[in-house]
Amino acid sequence: MGSQAAITLENVSVRQQGVRILESVTTQIPARQVTAIIGPNGGGKTTLLRAILRLIPFSGSISFTEPNARIGYVPQRLEFDRGAPITVRDFLVMPRQRVPLWFGVSRQRRERAVEFLRQVRAEHLLMRPLGKLSGGELQRVQLAQALQEEPSIVLLDEPVSGVDVAGEQLFCELLEQVSQVRRLTMIMVTHDLAVVSRYASHVICINRRVQREGHPREVVTADSLATIYGATGLDRADAATFAEGDRR
Numbered sequence: 001m002g003s004q005a006a007i008t009l010e011n012v013s014v015r016q017q018g019v020r021i022l023e024s025v026t027t028q029i030p031a032r033q034v035t036a037i038i039g040p041n042g043g044g045k046t047t048l049l050r051a052i053l054r055l056i057p058f059s060g061s062i063s064f065t066e067p068n069a070r071i072g073y074v075p076q077r078l079e080f081d082r083g084a085p086i087t088v089r090d091f092l093v094m095p096r097q098r099v100p101l102w103f104g105v106s107r108q109r110r111e112r113a114v115e116f117l118r119q120v121r122a123e124h125l126l127m128r129p130l131g132k133l134s135g136g137e138l139q140r141v142q143l144a145q146a147l148q149e150e151p152s153i154v155l156l157d158e159p160v161s162g163v164d165v166a167g168e169q170l171f172c173e174l175l176e177q178v179s180q181v182r183r184l185t186m187i188m189v190t191h192d193l194a195v196v197s198r199y200a201s202h203v204i205c206i207n208r209r210v211q212r213e214g215h216p217r218e219v220v221t222a223d224s225l226a227t228i229y230g231a232t233g234l235d236r237a238d239a240a241t242f243a244e245g246d247r248r
């Protein structure tokens with residue numbers, strides 16, 4: 001890793017109900033770059049994000065170079081009642097609103113919500129019911145919500161899973177733009193190796209422990225992927241295709 005670290009993890013271990021989910025994870029997340037976390041199902045990727053967010057107990061240490069770094073989080077699945085009468089605007093103003101929504105939403109907050117939606121090219125969704133959005137639309141709205149907290153670090157858990165190819169490309173382009181303009185540190189859990197090769201500049205492969213890490217050119221190779229995912233987990237030909245794909 002050539003650049004300064006934004007987050008340093010030392011010997012991070014997580015146990016849930018007696019099961020070791022992460023074991024002695026020691027790594028650094030480079031500042032102002034996109035880091036992809038990859039690895040097989042159940043390997044502990046989401047758990048690692050939750051430890052960084054301090055949502056679960058862990059042993060070892062996780063330290064931030066910037067002491068009061070704000071963190072934005074786009075979870076894998078947003079838990080909410082799809083039938084609830086909440087619009088996108090309500091969702092975006094809720095975390096900042098200090099009075100109940102039935103008192104109305106100030107013009108300033110509304111304008112701010114529109115501004116962040118515009119940044120993710122979703123201003124047309126402002127008054128749409130949150131529960132009626134498609135997967136790709138919801139991801140963009142969640143990204144707008146994370147960005148409006150003006151974070152310096154953004155964690156994304158499988159942001160493009162279930163999103164069609166065009167939606168995936170749009171989302172990744174937005175991420176790239178936003179991360180460059182705002183000089184954000186991004187950590188993205190993904191199974192999409194094409195996305196990793198194209199957008200990430202650092203990759204950490206987790207399967208309980210750190211299996212590999214480095215530039216996608218070093219980590220996303222046919223041999224290393226076959227080792228990480230096993231012969232059945234990923235076809236070697238697919239791995240080779242990804243490995244030869246578009247890279248920074």
Ligand SMILES: Nc1ncnc2c1ncn2[C@@H]1O[C@H](COP(=O)(O)OP(=O)(O)OP(=O)(O)O)[C@@H](O)[C@H]1O
Nearest residue numbers: 016017019021039040041042043044045046047048
């Ligand atoms: N609260 C919990 N109690 C017990 N086991 C848990 C808990 N949370 C997660 N696990 C287990 O920890 C392991 C890692 O889960 P995690 O969600 O971090 O994996 P992941 O790499 O993100 O997986 P995927 O790629 O399938 O999303 C899994 O075996 C999961 O069942």
